[in-house]
Amino acid sequence: MNMLFIYALTGTGLFFIGFYALIIHTNLLRKILALNIMGSGVFLVLISLAMRSGHSSPDPVSHAMVITGIVVAVSATALALVLMLKVVDITGKPDLHDQEDE
Amino acid sequence: MIANKNKSEDKIIRLLLIMLLTLIASMVAYAVLSLPESATNLQRLVDNNIDISGVSNPVTAVLLNFRVYDTFLEMVVLLVALLGVWSIKEVPIESMNDLKNPVLDTLVDLLVPFSLLVSIYLLWVGAHAPGGAFQAGSVFGAGLVLLMLSGRQPFLNFKGLPLHFALIISVTLFISISIYSMFATGELLKYPLSQASSIIFILEGMATVSIGLTLSLLFYGIYTKKKYK
Amino acid sequence: MMQFIMTLPWAIMLILFPLTGAIISFLWSKQGNKIGLVTITFVLISVIFLAWSIIEQDVYLHTIGGWDAPLGINLYADGLSLVMLIMTALVGLGISIYAISYFSADQSKRFWPLWLLIIAGLNALFLSSDIFNYYVALELIGLAAVSLTALGNTRKAFLGAMRYLLATLLGSLLYLFGVGLLYHGFGSLDIATLSRNVQSTPVLWVSFALMGGGLLLKTALFPLHFWLPPAHSSAPAPVSALLSALIIKSSFYILIRLWLSIFGPLGDGTVESIFGLLGAGAILWGSFQALRQTRLKLLVAYSTVAQIGYLFLAFALAMSGGSIAWNAVVFLAFSHALAKSAMFLVVGNLLRFGGHDEIIHLDRVAQRLPITTAAFALAGISIIGLPLSGGFIGKYFLLESALLQEQWGFVIILLLGSLLSAAYIFKVISHFFTPSSTPHDSKIIPANMEWAALLLALAAILLGLFSSSVLSIVDIGSPFELEGEKL
Numbered sequence: 018m019n020m021l022f023i024y025a026l027t028g029t030g031l032f033f034i035g036f037y038a039l040i041i042h043t044n045l046l047r048k049i050l051a052l053n054i055m056g057s058g059v060f061l062v063l064i065s066l067a068m069r070s071g072h073s074s075p076d077p078v079s080h081a082m083v084i085t086g087i088v089v090a091v092s093a094t095a096l097a098l099v100l101m102l103k104v105v106d107i108t109g110k111p112d113l114h115d116q117e118d119e
Numbered sequence: 120m121i122a123n124k125n126k127s128e129d130k131i132i133r134l135l136l137i138m139l140l141t142l143i144a145s146m147v148a149y150a151v152l153s154l155p156e157s158a159t160n161l162q163r164l165v166d167n168n169i170d171i172s173g174v175s176n177p178v179t180a181v182l183l184n185f186r187v188y189d190t191f192l193e194m195v196v197l198l199v200a201l202l203g204v205w206s207i208k209e210v211p212i213e214s215m216n217d218l219k220n221p222v223l224d225t226l227v228d229l230l231v232p233f234s235l236l237v238s239i240y241l242l243w244v245g246a247h248a249p250g251g252a253f254q255a256g257s258v259f260g261a262g263l264v265l266l267m268l269s270g271r272q273p274f275l276n277f278k279g280l281p282l283h284f285a286l287i288i289s290v291t292l293f294i295s296i297s298i299y300s301m302f303a304t305g306e307l308l309k310y311p312l313s314q315a316s317s318i319i320f321i322l323e324g325m326a327t328v329s330i331g332l333t334l335s336l337l338f339y340g341i342y343t344k345k346k347y348k
Numbered sequence: 349m350m351q352f353i354m355t356l357p358w359a360i361m362l363i364l365f366p367l368t369g370a371i372i373s374f375l376w377s378k379q380g381n382k383i384g385l386v387t388i389t390f391v392l393i394s395v396i397f398l399a400w401s402i403i404e405q406d407v408y409l410h411t412i413g414g415w416d417a418p419l420g421i422n423l424y425a426d427g428l429s430l431v432m433l434i435m436t437a438l439v440g441l442g443i444s445i446y447a448i449s450y451f452s453a454d455q456s457k458r459f460w461p462l463w464l465l466i467i468a469g470l471n472a473l474f475l476s477s478d479i480f481n482y483y484v485a486l487e488l489i490g491l492a493a494v495s496l497t498a499l500g501n502t503r504k505a506f507l508g509a510m511r512y513l514l515a516t517l518l519g520s521l522l523y524l525f526g527v528g529l530l531y532h533g534f535g536s537l538d539i540a541t542l543s544r545n546v547q548s549t550p551v552l553w554v555s556f557a558l559m560g561g562g563l564l565l566k567t568a569l570f571p572l573h574f575w576l577p578p579a580h581s582s583a584p585a586p587v588s589a590l591l592s593a594l595i596i597k598s599s600f601y602i603l604i605r606l607w608l609s610i611f612g613p614l615g616d617g618t619v620e621s622i623f624g625l626l627g628a629g630a631i632l633w634g635s636f637q638a639l640r641q642t643r644l645k646l647l648v649a650y651s652t653v654a655q656i657g658y659l660f661l662a663f664a665l666a667m668s669g670g671s672i673a674w675n676a677v678v679f680l681a682f683s684h685a686l687a688k689s690a691m692f693l694v695v696g697n698l699l700r701f702g703g704h705d706e707i708i709h710l711d712r713v714a715q716r717l718p719i720t721t722a723a724f725a726l727a728g729i730s731i732i733g734l735p736l737s738g739g740f741i742g743k744y745f746l747l748e749s750a751l752l753q754e755q756w757g758f759v760i761i762l763l764l765g766s767l768l769s770a771a772y773i774f775k776v777i778s779h780f781f782t783p784s785s786t787p788h789d790s791k792i793i794p795a796n797m798e799w800a801a802l803l804l805a806l807a808a809i810l811l812g813l814f815s816s817s818v819l820s821i822v823d824i825g826s827p828f829e830l831e832g833e834k835l
Contacts, residue, residue: 033140036518037137048514055521062525062529066158074177077165078160078186082531084178085189085484088193092201092337093487095200095204095340096200096495099207099341100506108503147525149554150533153551158535161536185413187413188421189421196487196491202465202492206458206496280375283374284375290371294367307410308413
């Protein structure tokens with residue numbers, strides 16, 4: 018059973034590595050990728066903890082949550098990418114620093 | 120979000136951030152590790168009720184019966200994403216034939232029908248083994264993307280109102296079944312026992328179509344011919 | 349007949365109507381205005397009937413699919429949900445009336461489907477009682493809101509939308525991580541079941557930190573408010589109204605629910621202090637920044653930052669056992685939704701009128717757009733908290749609660765905040781009456797755009813006059829008694 022906790026810790030690690038990358042990088046594509054890594058981290062935690070049940074098969078509700086989460090993440094990533102492309106189109110640079118008043 | 124002209128200032132902020140995040144991460148890790156090795160969760164409830172759910176795969180039962188309302192909203196999220204992409208960037212349906220070579224053409228000729236078969240198989244098998252609408256829809260969408268990338272134009276003649284109908288067919292079906300269930304059983308999205316597996320199969324089938332089309336059109340929205348540094 | 353009407357499933361119609369309307373407006377995009385207006389009217393009617401049936405028959409509970417929670421998902425509506433639903437329907441109607449004339453044909457066909465889907469998502473969120481269901485609804489609302497923000501089609505709009513999207517996605521992921529931990533810790537996604545199962549373990553508080561962090565980011569509480577001014581100020585006026593009035597409240601509502609049922613009964617006072625501190629910071633920082641702005645839209649956006657501070661101040665007082673403070677929370681949220689949406693609609697009118705929203709260069713607006721001026725004045729009264737508005741009732745309860753709990757710091761902040769908001773509101777209004785150094789011709793503003801703003805502002809004032817009725821509605825189902833004390 019302890020193997021599962023290693024996966025769960027990996028998921029946690031991924032989440033925070035992604036979090037760091039999200040804050041540090043200015044390039045929008047890297048931020049979007051960072052969000053995806055964070056998402057993968059959460060899913061990994063959910064799935065690995067799902068194996069903890071006494072039964073031989075994993076907990077189906079966690080798996081259902083992850084499937085839903087993946088679909089939502091894909092939709093959000095697509096929207097983010099299109100928005101990023103629009104920002105690049107308009108400002109010429111893929112970052113958010115182009116603000117006149119802030 | 121972080122950019123400083125002063126390099127050493129930059130380094131200090133990075134270090135502080137890493138320390139802060141490590142601190143939070145270890146607290147989260149501690150909480151994760153403190154979870155007991157065998158747990159009480161909803162699995163027993165699922166197992167008790169799976170026989171009347173209409174399918175035998177527990178994950179499908181959860182997604183398409185016990186918690187089908189979540190799946191309903193999730194199909195709406197997919198639609199929202201596509202509407203969002205379309206409102207930001209009107210992409211004219213045109214060919215993306217950047218990649219054109221005989222190897223790719225042959226591969227596409229083999230792969231796309233195969234992916235269609237795999238998609239239908241995944242849809243069917245989801246009732247009793249891992250599989251289901253989302254998996255099938257993703258493979259279907261991938262097949263469409265492959266078609267787009269190789270220069271065939273799946274949406275050249277299939278656009279406008281018919282395409283829009285196909286995109287919303289899944290959400291419309293969910294709404295219809297909601298209304299039907301309200302009349303038939305008085306409870307939202309409650310399937311009459313004898314019809315449960317058929318309803319699930321229809322929902323999954325239409326969901327596959329909508330998911331595949333939406334995913335491939337989302338990809339299309341991102342496609343651009345410009346090169347960026 | 350009455351009995352029959354009360355048995356109709358109004359709550360479910362609240363979700364299905366706008367979904368259907370969105371689909372229809374997607375397929376027949378040229379008829380967007382009509383479809384949208386009809387749909388939102390149906391929503392308002394459904395809310396009224398739902399309110400009636402809840403007042404008569406106590407709380408609404410529906411097990412979806414016949415599967416009892418925690419296996420399935422439940423819909424639940426008590427007084428608090430009802431107030432949120434009424435708020436959504438009223439503001440929704442106002443914004444819809446405005447939007448009919450505001451958008452070009454091209455924008456309109458993209459606006460209505462997304463707008464109606466947001467209404468559906470908000471209703472679904474306020475009716476839900478399942479923490480994962482909250483996540484899906486939050487994403488629905490968030491993605492649609494970002495798309496609507498980008499509808500402004502300007503450089504600022506896209507940058508603001510991008511920043512908003514990144515912030516909202518981060519918030520959702522933090523929330524989801526918390527949901528996962530809470531589920532694995534206590535075996536359920538249903539709020540009622542969780543409230544019975546939870547114990548004060550590390551898992552509980554870590555998941556609260558994650559979920560709370562995500563929700564605070566989405567509600568833009570200082571210092572996590574950085575994404576709000578650019579997004580709310582660069583979106584088209586009706587969208588800004590939506591963002592400040594409704595979307596901000598949705599994540600705040602989830603936080604309240606989680607606290608009341610799951611985390612609150614086990615809390616020990618640290619969370620209250622943190623919220624109180626951050627709320628105070630928000631009030632001061634937001635009001636101060638609002639005073640500094642030269643553009644009206646940014647001023648209104650920073651005003652939202654400050655008002656969110658009031659919400660959390662009230663929340664903090666309520667958490668320490670002040671039941672009066674919960675009334676403050678409700679009135680502040682509701683009146684802010686009405687007043688702030690009216691304000692953003694006014695700014696939209698001014699932008700349409702003069703082509704700019706520079707405060708100093710507002711040119712004799714009072715004489716030429718009297719309805720719009722009245723709307724801003726009334727909305728301002730509620731925001732400052734002057735009698736007899738909804739905002740006044742909210743601030744009054746807040747003050748009373750702070751005095752009862754001898755939180756003198758809060759009292760001082762409240763007074764300061766009121767002074768600052770009076771300052772920035774009056775500053776704007778004074779420019780309404782003066783000519784500008786760069787005069788311009790008046791452009792005709794469609795009547796429904798002016799009237800929508802005025803009616804919303806009027807509603808904010810009426811909220812104050814009808815406060816006792818609102819209070820009696822809120823108490824249905826005793827939402828604010830901590831779960832340990834109920835049953």
